[in-house]
Amino acid sequence: MRNTEEIWRLVDAKRDPFQDLSDRVWGMPELAYTETRSCAEHTEMLRQQGFRVTEKVAGIPTAVMGEAGEGGPVIAILGEYDALPGLSQEAGVAEPKPLPGPGFGHGCGHNLLGSASLLAAAAVKDWLAANNLPGRVRYYGCPAEEGGAAKGFMVRDGAFKDVDIAISWHPAAFCAVNEPVSLANTRIDFSFTGRASHAAAAPHLGRSALDAVELMNVGVNYMREHMPSDARIHYAYLDAGGVAPNVVQPTAKVRYLIRARDLVELRALITRVRKIADGAALMTETKVEAKVVSGVSNLLGNTPLERAMQNNLDRLGPPPFDDLDRARAAEFQATLSDEDISTAWRKMGLPVRKGVPLCDVIVPLEVKGAPMVGSTDVGDVSWVVPTVQARGATYAIGTPGHSWQLTAQGKLPAAHKGMIHVAKVMAGTAVDCLLDPGLVAAAKADLAERTKDNPYEPVLSPDVQPPFDMSKTAA
Numbered sequence: 001m002r003n004t005e006e007i008w009r010l011v012d013a014k015r016d017p018f019q020d021l022s023d024r025v026w027g028m029p030e031l032a033y034t035e036t037r038s039c040a041e042h043t044e045m046l047r048q049q050g051f052r053v054t055e056k057v058a059g060i061p062t063a064v065m066g067e068a069g070e071g072g073p074v075i076a077i078l079g080e081y082d083a084l085p086g087l088s089q090e091a092g093v094a095e096p097k098p099l100p101g102p103g104f105g106h107g108c109g110h111n112l113l114g115s116a117s118l119l120a121a122a123a124v125k126d127w128l129a130a131n132n133l134p135g136r137v138r139y140y141g142c143p144a145e146e147g148g149a150a151k152g153f154m155v156r157d158g159a160f161k162d163v164d165i166a167i168s169w170h171p172a173a174f175c176a177v178n179e180p181v182s183l184a185n186t187r188i189d190f191s192f193t194g195r196a197s198h199a200a201a202a203p204h205l206g207r208s209a210l211d212a213v214e215l216m217n218v219g220v221n222y223m224r225e226h227m228p229s230d231a232r233i234h235y236a237y238l239d240a241g242g243v244a245p246n247v248v249q250p251t252a253k254v255r256y257l258i259r260a261r262d263l264v265e266l267r268a269l270i271t272r273v274r275k276i277a278d279g280a281a282l283m284t285e286t287k288v289e290a291k292v293v294s295g296v297s298n299l300l301g302n303t304p305l306e307r308a309m310q311n312n313l314d315r316l317g318p319p320p321f322d323d324l325d326r327a328r329a330a331e332f333q334a335t336l337s338d339e340d341i342s343t344a345w346r347k348m349g350l351p352v353r354k355g356v357p358l359c360d361v362i363v364p365l366e367v368k369g370a371p372m373v374g375s376t377d378v379g380d381v382s383w384v385v386p387t388v389q390a391r392g393a394t395y396a397i398g399t400p401g402h403s404w405q406l407t408a409q410g411k412l413p414a415a416h417k418g419m420i421h422v423a424k425v426m427a428g429t430a431v432d433c434l435l436d437p438g439l440v441a442a443a444k445a446d447l448a449e450r451t452k453d454n455p456y457e458p459v460l461s462p463d464v465q466p467p468f469d470m471s472k473t474a475a
């Protein structure tokens with residue numbers, strides 16, 4: 001790793017407390033919208049670093065923003081710190097070993113995500129001060145990326161309205177500019193209400209809400225053949241009516257997660273799923289109510305920013321992983337199948353190389369991988385602010401997302417090196433924007449071009465509130 005530039009040295013100068021911050025957040029895994037301690041850790045770090053702090057951004061108790069600098073363009077660096085249920089795991093151990101406690105774990109690496117973004121913002125703050133230049137840098141601590149769509153609510157509340165450029169990243173197996181492909185999605189709860197009765201003595205008097213949910217699911221499953229091939233629909237029962245089979249179930253509730261390539265396709269699919277729900281209610285003489293829980297937009301790319309970020313990656317080279325890091329990563333690869341590992345290479349559009357446990361390359365910008373079939377709430381930010389994201393190599397190639405292996409690698413020296421590396425990539429991209437008004441103008445023109453025939457219409461209607469209690473069922 002070449003490490004010559006001032007901004008990169010400023011990142012290095014601060015690395016230790018930010019590695020510690022990441023490790024502390026790893027050790028206090030909190031689910032979506034309950035990240036009280038993790039957010040407090042980030043808030044405290046912002047204060048220590050001399051940022052002007054705004055708490056409870058958009059009325060969300062676990063969202064925080066810190067700003068530094070004066071005048072000039074506003075560069076936002078976005079972080080996250082939510083964990084996942086069912087992914088508790090001892091650090092550094094290459095076999096499943098949950099820790100005592102509620103079973104939560106940082107199986108998506110958001111401990112690193114938040115800390116590296118805050119580190120990048122702090123280094124840019126120091127760079128602005130050292131060079132006495134106009135410009136502001138902000139760190140946004142964004143909660144509930146895992147299904148809570150917090151950034152969508154923050155966008156709706158205007159939290160990014162005076163931001164010129166947004167930069168973020170996600171832990172990954174490879175170092176690359178993130179290909180801006182993700183699915184728009186929404187979660188909708190369908191609650192059916194029927195009438196209870198004795199299932200044997202008076203079945204004709206009962207109207208089963210459970211039947212309605214089952215018929216709805218059958219209808220949606222038949223629709224799958226006739227929807228766009230990259231759309232996805234999943235569902236989970238939130239209430240199956242009860243445990244007594246001799247009662248006609250008077251209530252039932254199902255949560256649908258509907259995903260599509262873009263907002264236009266998503267809206268069309270939502271309309272069809274709602275019709276099927278109405279049809280199921282009609283068939284069973286029950287009533288149905290639909291409530292939107294959350295939603296995110298697909299990601300928009302930004303060519304000028306992607307080029308600027310790639311340039312930083314190319315100048316920096318891959319993270320300085322050593323033989324010990326590779327040996328530890330190989331232990332985790334030994335828990336994976338050959339297919340897990342080869343799929344990871346192919347997804348990035350790279351030829352499969354055996355015996356390479358950690359990333360040792362920078363993926364070129366023109367290499368295109370398989371389109372991502374997940375979703376992220378960064379999507380909503382990308383519709384209102386020119387946005388770019390990095391992938392930072394922090395774990396063994398082939399490690400599945402949301403896995404115990406990912407939790408286990410979250411405190412290894414390789415994870416720390418990857419997080420410092422990607423902080424340099426983000427801080428370097430921010431400095432490029434601060435030094436070059438032409439880059440900021442080009443990024444804005446790119447966004448205007450992408451949205452001119454297709455303006456932003458968020459999935460979240462004004463009446464939808466952040467699902468603050470969404471993690472209760474998992475807790």
Ligand SMILES: [Zn+2]
Binds near residue numbers: 108109145
């Ligand atoms: Zn994630």
